[in-house]
Amino acid sequence: MAYVVLTGASAGIGEAFAHQLAQQKQDLILVARREERLQALATELADRYGITAQVVKADLAQTDGAATLAETIKASGWAVCGLINNAGFGDRGDFDQLALERQLAMIQVNVSSLVALTWHLLPLLKAQAGSFIINVASTAAFQAGPKLAIYYASKAFVLSFSEALHEELKHSGVAVSALCPGATESEFASEANMTDTKLFDGSVMSAETVVRHSLAHRRRAIVIPGLLNRLMVWSGKLSPRFITRRIAGWLQA
Template identity: 75%
Template sequence: MERIMSYVVITGASAGIGECFARALAAEKQNVILVARREERLNALAAELKKQHGIEAIVLKADLADQTGADALARRINEGGWPLAGLINNAGFGDRGAFSDLALERQLAMIQVNITSLVSLTWQLLPALRKQSGSFVINVASTAAFQAGPNMAIYYATKAFVLSFSEALHEELKGAGVAVSALCPGATASEFAQEAHMTDTKLFKAGTMTAEAVVKKSLAQRRNAIVIPGLRNLLMVWSGKLSPRAVTRRLAGWLQA
């Protein structure tokens, strides 16, 4: 297969869903720009992808919880002049606990990573994406986006924003040839559950999808406005749409218990 000389930017690429996106795209002979805080992991992944698939893998260390992180990252990418075929806004985190009990600083950092940096990076890289035919943006949301989430109030709210934002951009940009998709996975086997202190919840004990399966579905349907991988997740979302919001939010809180 002929090498694609454009690049796909992947944030949060050092583990989990982000790493799987990098591996799947490299297997398609797609060059990638890997972004995360853990530079050693990124360097190891980049070296592996170059060796296995003969692609270019650029490593950019960035802390998207920092208010200047997205601006600095976008500036480096734009100044690098790399043609962009895609942007995968995967970086994000959650935390479990009552809003009043969790540290305010951590919850504001969650908003910074999950919303503010995502919006900033998308806006600043859109001019480059518009130049490439068939380019795409994948924003990683969650099935959490479809209802309020007691004991994870900020996380659920950030993902609701990502879903709404992505749907709007899908309509705005389809005429410009840029596909925007909101990926809405449910419980997924990755570092996220440990970071969010969710491994012992009913939600994760009920079973998880693999990150590989989530990514495969996302890339196959990257031109759809909303992608919900897994039949169980799809059924949960649709049943939630038919239920009163009072019921769905109580169920979400129960699953976090």
């Protein structure tokens, strides 16, 4: 049986992916920094659903984090039929007041490690019929985001990269999807210092609903869970950019 590699499996959307895939009898490779959480999750998934869940501790903020992870997977001889690049974080504040190191780590996790892991694992994915990649972007991908400038830019990259790969790999059997959730219940808001924003004060979707939507449409290029989120993205496309970036800034002031 081939595995789905799932980064950021220790919390939030990643943990919900782990549960729903395990329920579908899918074996998993769970990746994050908090190893104890991953071990507990792997045991729970094995007991509840009878699947095999491997645990690999990895820090994707390190420049060689993705390469080391890919080497571990290859050296173990594990076949891979899916990759979910879900690990990511944000950091709210004025760009010049935030720690540069954390902004650069964000680019490493949200962008560079996502690209590197995709590159390293594509040969394994191509070897399996019907395989897939889900890159977790965000509705933030569709406009600029004052107070979260790097986060929004990183998600715009993920969306653009995923759409391009979707076309490139169309006839290779590897489906590529950009998942673009809006505000979702997880540890993200507290990690990003966003719990007191209008964005997270409004309607927040459960991680389970986001993941159900993503998995049901995993062969689509872009998946935006929730009618309200889709309406916001569509109306944003009809509006001048100075309006959409101001609204984004207002939502997270």
